[in-house]
Amino acid sequence: MAGSELTNIKSPRVKAARRLTKRAFRDRDRSFLAEGPQAVREALALDGVVVELFATAEAETRHADLVAAATAAGVPLLRASGEVMAELAQTVTPQGLLAVCRFVHVPLETAVTPGSTLVAVLAHVRDPGNAGTVLRTADAAGADAVVFTDASVDPYNGKCVRASAGSLFHLPVTTGAGAGRVAQHLKDSGLRVLAADGAGELTLDDVDLSGPTAWIFGNEAWGLPEDILALADEVVRVPIHGRAESLNLATAAAVCLYASARSQRTAPAGVRRPAPAG
Amino acid sequence: MAGSELTNIKSPRVKAARRLTKRAFRDRDRSFLAEGPQAVREALALDGVVVELFATAEAETRHADLVAAATAAGVPLLRASGEVMAELAQTVTPQGLLAVCRFVHVPLETAVTPGSTLVAVLAHVRDPGNAGTVLRTADAAGADAVVFTDASVDPYNGKCVRASAGSLFHLPVTTGAGAGRVAQHLKDSGLRVLAADGAGELTLDDVDLSGPTAWIFGNEAWGLPEDILALADEVVRVPIHGRAESLNLATAAAVCLYASARSQRTAPAGVRRPAPAG
Known part of the structure; x- marks a missing residue:
């Protein structure tokens, strides 16, 4: 299934993937890297997301199920030497599997609708590890969507993808809208908007x-700026x-x-605010 | 107040402090390093904990209040060059202040008593950053004590101290007891012992x-071993x-x-289980 092994870190395919570690190239190609068997499995579960799969010979054997799933889906398999994988992977101990994926985010209006009951918004979150952890937690708590505002870190940053532990592929994620537009759309969709801030009165x-x-949610050091609190x-x-x-x-x-998850799930029927018509 | 500036990373005082980055030397000297103004402030708030304070000339000016507090408490101040501070500090951007501190943990029986209502136990937690974050969260949630079992990371590991953001100095911490002895003492003190594990039935x-x-709490990857669950x-x-x-x-x-904090604080009076006599 795979052709000959890629051993040259300067080969065009390796360089094309490698540059996806930079945001400007991700935005241009509308693609990003997902590392490791867990992320690759979750990405393959979505139609048309994985564009190509890099695997070392060892990983091809160890994760034969994933390689078979990729092949069945028509995803090109590129066999990579350990050196090439080390060039592409951003972890110290790469697990030998790395997928080039198409962007998975959706428009704000698709992610958040009048049926949404729990949404996490990352405003001014700059640390990609924190952002990925919040994404994973929002998924676990049963959130309907996660919104990255235009002042937050790129959800496709490698550290964010890894910290999300697959959750980037689990629930609708949206990115790029300004906080004002996001807040208005949340309110129009019938959601109460709560800002989490250590200086809150309640x-x-x-x-x-x-x-x-x-x-x-804002940035750990700064909390949320006045315009967002407003x-x-x-x-x-x-x-x-x-x-x-x-x-x-x-x-x-x-x-x-x-x-929120606990209150919503234990509230007596009828207490939940109905979604507005339209 | 300080003598001449320490500029040689091989001087005996620098080497003596530097080796406290290793657990064997911490255990021998019963001392550890606390980095940065926040940790130094919290350490100085406890009598007799800070043994000596290293400060760069810049930090001595910027944190004059802390230096004055240390001097008033009879703590020797060692002025350090930037190179010496970089040798001692474990962060990439050291903030110019670093204290050598005496161990602050207390015996299990002092930390957990029949009056305790909320205790966090770290069993098999190996990542020091995780351990420090749990310590900080336990402090915020109003826990009475944090117990590190003998299979957990050293609470005085530099990453743990930093991640605790000062909480290591806020509440009783105990370390070194085996999980069996810890569980028995918790029960004898009238506490219900709950193991947090993704495989729990409840x-x-x-x-x-x-x-x-x-x-x-156990290790992220493994959960808790059978003997602890039992x-x-x-x-x-x-x-x-x-x-x-x-x-x-x-x-x-x-x-x-x-x-737990929410349930305990919102429970009607009389619902809380009384501590056993003796």
């Missing part, structure tokens, strides 16, 4: 979370019961999203 | 968390509502600890 225990809710219906903080100064971003997001 | 929403509770009163999982396979350790711990 705590998580003070708000009724049983209705459709969107959470806006867009929210409420500014809510996770209560600090001990002496810690704050929580890290991914931790705070987990506590907020799971508090 | 979910967080199924259990009454209003009473005194200890949470045992020590627990219940094995509890964080529910996965979406398609994520799992949560990362620090995220799961945050959701569990905050669920």
Whole structure:
């Protein structure tokens, strides 16, 4: 199935994939890299997402099921030497599998609709590892969508893809819209917009979370800027019961999203705010 | 107040501090390194913890309040060149302040008593960044103590100290006891012992968390080994509502600890289980 092994890190196919580690080239090609068997499996589960698959000889044997699935889907398999894989992979111990994938995000209006009940918005999140962890947590908490605003890190950044542990392929993700447009669309879709910020007057225990809710998360160091706080219906903080100064971003997001999931799922029928008509 | 500037990375005082980056030397000297103004401030708030303070000339000016507090407490100040600080600090951008601190942990019996209502136990946690993040979250959630079992990472590992963001100095931490002894002491102290594991039969929403509770957290990749699960009163999982396979350790711990904090603080008076006599 694969042709001869790619051993030259300067070959055009290797260079074309390698440059997808840079955002400008990702945006131009509308493609990104997904590393490791877990991400490759999730990507292959979506039609037409994987454009080509690089595999070392060892990985081709160890992950024969994935290679077979790729081949069955008509995905070109490129056998890569260890040196070529090391050139492409961004982890210290690459697991020998790497897929070039088409962008998977959808328009804001497709991701968030009047039927949405839980949405996570990443506004000004700059650390790709944090962003990927929040994406994974939002998936686990049963969120309908994750929104990256135009001031946040690129969801296709390699660290974000890895930290998401496959969740980038699980739920609708949207990127590129400004915070103002996002907030308006969330409200138009019937969601209450809560900004998570350590300076919030209300705590998580003070708000009724049983209705459709969107959470806006900011940057750990700065919190959320004034213009974003002004867009929210409420500014809510996770209560600090001990002496810690704050929580890290991914931790705070987990506590907020799971508090929403629990309230929504345990609320008596009829308490959930109905989606508006249209 | 400080003597002449230390400029030689091979000087005995620099070498003595530098070797505290290794666990064997930390255990021998019963001392560790705390980096950056936040950690130094928290360490200085405890009597007799800071043994000596290294500061660059720039940091001595910028953090004059901390240097003054150290001097007032009789802590020797060692002025360090940028090169010496870079040798001692484990961060890429050291902030010019670094304290040699005495161990702060306490015996298990001091940390956990019949008055304890929320305790986090790190069993088999190997990643120091994860361990420090859980320590910070436990502090924020109002835990009474954090227990590192003998199979977990060293709480004085530099990455753990940094990730704890000062919380290592905020609440009683204990280390070195085996999981069996820890579980028995928790039960003897009137705490219900819950093991957090993705394979648990009960979910967080199924259990009454209003009473005194200890949470045992394991290793992200392995979960908890059978012998630890057998020590627990219940094995509890964080529910996965979406398609994520799992949560990362620090995220799961945050959701569990905050669920306990919320239940305990909102439970009607009288519902909390009384501590046993003696």
